[in-house]
Amino acid sequence: MRIIDHSSFYFRNIESAVIHPDEEVNIIFGENGQGKTNLIESIWLMTGFYSFRARKNIQLINYDREEARIESVYFSHGREQSAQMKINQKKELILNGVKEESPRAMMRSFYAVAFSPLTLGIIKEGPSERRKLLDVALSLIRPNYALIMSKYLRAVSQRNNLLKKMGDRARDNRFYFEPWEEEMIRLGSGIVKYRLEYIEKLSQAASEIYNDISSGREKFEFCYDFMQENANVKDIEEKLQAGIDRSWVSDLKRLYTGFGPHAHDLIMKLNGRDAKVYGSQGQQRSCALAIKLAEASMIEKAVGESPVILLDDVMSELDEKRQSYILNYLGNRQVFITCCEPSTLLRKGRGKVFEVKDGKIEETG
Ligand SMILES: Nc1ncnc2c1ncn2[C@@H]1O[C@H](COP(=O)(O)OP(=O)(O)OP(=O)(O)O)[C@@H](O)[C@H]1O
Ligand SMILES: [Mg+2]
Incomplete structure (x- = not known):
């Protein structure tokens, strides 16, 4: 290209x-x-x-x-x-x-793949920057992902609306929430599956690039905070259900769905320690760049064009x-x-x- x-x-x-x-x-x-x-x-x-x-x-x-x-x-x-x-x-x-x-x-x-000073947010900022990275990359190479994601977010927002609408009455009426939760688990497990598959490959490619950028002196790796690779759909669904159950009490207080793929994160490690906390400026920049170059190679494989x-x-x-x-x-x-x-x-x-x-x-x- x-x-x-x-x-x-x-x-x-x-x-x-x-x-x-x-x-x-x-x-x-x-x-x-x-x-x-x-x-x-x-x-x-x-x-x-x-x-x-x-x-x-x-x-x-x-x-x-x-x-x-x-x-x-x-x-x-x-x-x-x-x-x-x-x-x-x-x-x-x-x-x-x-x-x-x-x-x-x-x-x-x-x-195209773009690195800008804002890309450093992948390392320096909160989870939403890292999810954005996954969501943008996946919607490009897996068109179905964007569709599942938008349906999933709709289910989350319906559940949030219900939390707000019912207020205190929600506590003893969890069954009203079940249709949205089932929807969140069904769609959420699809999202997690796509993400796991992508993260495994992206992390491997980024690690190799980082290894070369640092002339083999430093090791960079990352993983999904929710679950490890090779999980099957049943495991994912059970874990999502357990997470939703666990966050029910705090959801009631906050009137917001606090658990699910819309709140997941990536853990970035440089030489075994949190890259956000311990990485130097140049190291953090190299991490973010390694991720972007890895993203480019994933696009190349998926669509057969090397991005600009x-x-x-x-x-x-x-x-x-x-x-x-x-x-x-x-x-x-x-x-x-x-x-x-x-x-x-x-x-x-x-x-x-x-x-x-x-x-x-x-x-x-
Ligand atoms: N909508 C706009 N209309 C006209 N000028 C704009 C608009 N938005 C931004 N600018 C101006 O564009 C200029 C250049 O911005 P740009 O971010 O491209 O600079 P840069 O060359 O990348 O600088 P730096 O080296 O500081 O990153 C700024 O002076 C800014 O005020
Ligand atoms: Mg500039």
């Missing part, structure tokens, strides 16, 4: 920019606040997912305009394809000349050995790397260099 042309118009501070990226390495450099992340974000939006740093469309549109537009010509699934996305209150997508109902149509056509790799501000805090490993690891995948000042390492490398200044993007020698 390669981007051939990418254009952004009135996208944040980028009024108009057209780039013809290199097939492999693209270095985007410039001072703070010039538009580097904006460019990366506009490429990411072509995946059809939400922005990694904005939930509202309005934030993506230039302050003085009503609408932003991004366009890409790219090579994917053996042919050249083109997509145009208009961003106003909604996102309007035209894919290969055909108007699509939703930007989600891009999920079967354009693939977007690395925003990844090299800072990494020593030269680690930087050089990453550049080698990327091989011939297409990558966009932002930095303030391209290091000698990056400058020596292959590919094209673009300078970003006040929202304008120019290829430099």
